[in-house]
Amino acid sequence: MEIDNEQQLDETVHSLSDLLESGQDEEFINAFDNLHDFEMGKVYAALPAQVREVAWRTMDDETLASIFDNLEIEDSDVVDLLAELPPKKGADILERMYADNEADLLQAMPARMVATYLQLLPAEDAQEMRKLIKYDDQTAGALMATEYLAVQKGMRVAEVLEKVKEQASEAESIIYIYVIDAEQRLIGVASLRDLLTHPDEMLIDEITNTRVVSVGAEDPQGDVAQVVADYNFFSIPVIDKGQHLLGIITVDDIVDVIDEEAVGEYSGLAAVDVSQTDDTPWHSAIKRIPWLLVLLVLALTTTALVCSFEGSIRQAPVLAVFITLITGTAGNAGTQSLALSIRRLSVGNDKSVAKNFLSELLSAAILALAAGITIGLVVLFWRQNNDLATAIGLSMSAAIFLASLLSAIIPVIIDKLGYDPAVANGPFITTLCDLTSVGVYFIIAQQFLTYFVGS
Template sequence: MAEANIEPEETLTDEMREEAAALIEAEDALGLVALVEPLHASDVADLLGRLSPDERSAFVRLLGADFDFAVLTELEEPVRLQILSELDPKAVADGLADLDSDDAVYILEDLDEAQSEAILAQLPFAMRHRLKRSLDFPEESAGRRMQTDFVAMPPFWTVGQVIDTLREEEDLPDEFTEIFVVDAAFRLLGTVKLNHLLRTRRPVKITDIMDAEPRTIRADEDQEEAARLFQRYDLLSAAVVDEGDRLVGILTIDDIVDVIEAEADEDIRALAGAGDAELSDTPWYVARTRIPWLMINMGTAFLASGVIALFDDTIAAMVALAILMPVVTALGGNAGIQAMTVTVRAISQRQITKRNLIRVVGREVVVALMNGGAVAIAVGFAAGVAFGNVQLGLVIATAIVFNILCAGFFGTTMPMLLDRVGIDPAVASSVFLTTLTDVIGFFAFLALAKWWFGLA
């Protein structure tokens, strides 16, 4: 267990890293090709990520035409951009020409306009045209993620004709799991999964075995929507169509897996205000992505301070209040974030509907009453004993129940509200929620104490 985060292939790659570094040092291009050739693109990317920036440039230069551009799609963005910036547009264009169109688009979309134009200009016409069409779709849309290489067949063919064509055709995608049946205008009529094709006798017409109502995705739809469709219906691939229902590309599950992972990651980071930086980004970049939330948090913290300042005489008269007040706010913040996290995920996964909304909020309020009550009794007892003051125990217990109740209510409704007005509920919620529970907690506790004990 202690070694849980060290994988077998990692040890392998560590040795390989030494070997690669030595070969680069010796400028041994042939040796490097021999080392890299048997590796999967993901493993080469892993290796490349472990080299220093200088070694990386030398690595790509030494490999020359033997460098597989698919490796770039597996690298973190900063590393990818570094490598691309050192290659001339012609070399990049040659490398991209061997890739599936979705991988080529993935590499091009992060480059600046001028750089990507220069590369596109070097590509053969047909490929340039296809890539440009993908790039014209909005970021994070199905059209951006789709692959434009697929197998389409006319509806009047038989299983035998399809198989014969597949055997003769040279220019097929590297891998595919279904074929698409289209009419003369390239409108999608249906899909045939390969295992159905293989089970069927040659004379049968493909329209007899096709799924005539396949799930399709509009090219301008968000990739998140596409991911949800894949998850819901366990799809391996799906047709991407334009406004006229014409087949323009396909989405495959491997791209969708990346989307699902990225979306979950976005939720987690947004909840913590942690920015989108990757491990390979510079401290300067990381700091910039995180400072906005710290600055906002500073403002909201001052708000909470303002509430305390209202009761400065009360605190001067009874310092125990200053000692205990962080307990009230810590518990409120914690309970609020529990409720909020569950709500944000439920929204992300589209589990909240108009029908269950009231029930979800109601449930959180009930949970808050139960847990708030339990915690309040414990804290009240401890505080009463510690300060030898039963009434102080009662006051803090009351403040805690009230604060946790508010935390449960706002922890649920605030993300829903943000979602309604079109703001990502994960971003923003956590800092604002803890401010709210701080303000309510400090105020409830100090005001109640002031009134109860008749303080200044």
């Protein structure tokens, strides 16, 4: 049965715990083996600590390695689970994990733990890990796995198929076979389907696609994800500057990257970490208070600006009616432009910055004109005052136009400065739009003040 909700997870954990606690180790192993790999990780993490201590003693290292490969929790939490095992046992599990997952765990560990495990790992594996953990986080090098299928050019299809059979159990993906030369330089790629549909005596060179799309080890993970999405690859090779094949990045890692990028964008837009959905109310509030206080200070600035026009409001109280309408609409327009701008930056865009700016400029003008005319007609029908309708219509147009441009430009400037454009989050932009729209509104309204005093 698929474990797709908390109740089913609790029932499975309870059932497996009962088997272990009653000494039915063999029944526990059989029941656990019937779970999907993803479910194994989910259940293992949910077992009570004292039950896990019994569980890992009954499992072989291959099963435990598969569990740790499929744990869908924070790397720091996986490290904590690994630390429950004796160091030698933990090293044996790390050795059997896929290299990219193994490297992720080592990068999440304190330096002392890393040193301990590297000493316990076989020399060859330890050397490979030292190379992988040197790559910066969120780069292709940090994502790549080194278990891939690679064959030398000049081999025949039958020989390649035999080699695939030998390496398949260790490889993270067997969909693509990479063809390399004697210096490990990437020449081309062939698919398993190509091998199965061509004669055994044919040279691999004849069915190799030499136009290989690859990424560099230092490329940002967002760029890698976009390439994989554009080409619909199941995996993509990672090379160094000398075209040497270093590893591959599989689509399951790309899905994780896309999810991580999306969480980052949502978190930025909302000014809160949306990945932590199971925080306690206290922790959730503590994390959100700093940004809320910053936004409160900015909102007080807007309030102070409104107060500075108190004389105008006293002369024409009707002006107060439209403050919320204009600031709210400008804020909504700004949030829309912000989302589009951040999206363009995150996925890349064929247009230049100037073309994107011109496009947003025209869009902002159209939106401003449409909203200004609409609210102007509404006010004219409602208050029967041409000058008031003109002032409100112009204010609305100007506020939306400025809000849209600011929201489009600020993320680009932040990106050019080398920071994450998502820090220009929705609440911040909305508050900034409030400030500018209030200023624009009263500046324009004052020009018409003498015409609609008493309206």
